[in-house]
Amino acid sequence: MSGKILVENVNHPGYTERVDREKYEDMRQALLKVLPEDAPGLKAADALTALKPHLNQDLFPDGAKSGWWQKTVQLDLEAKGIIARADIKPIHLYRK
DSSP states (O other), rough: OOOOOOOOESSSSTEEEEEEHHHHHHHHHHHHSSOOOOTOOOOOOHHHHGGGGGGGGTSGGGGGHHHHHHHHHHHHHHHHSSSOOSSSSOOHHHHH
């Protein structure tokens, strides 16, 4: 299944799901590009707005489904320790 990638979910340890690799990689690259390295980071909603211009329009025309993909990639990267949440509300994300 080279067109799929296995993702984790920080909220459900041990749970994995297969998703489209191309969309995952495009969203991952865009999300990591816009997240700052220091806490408190960027609000998740602001990150979504900031990353949309970096997405491949063939994969995400006019940002279609980008919210779902952002959350999927976010939870996977948190589970892998690549990004983290600041301890404030609403959710703020930053690169580790």
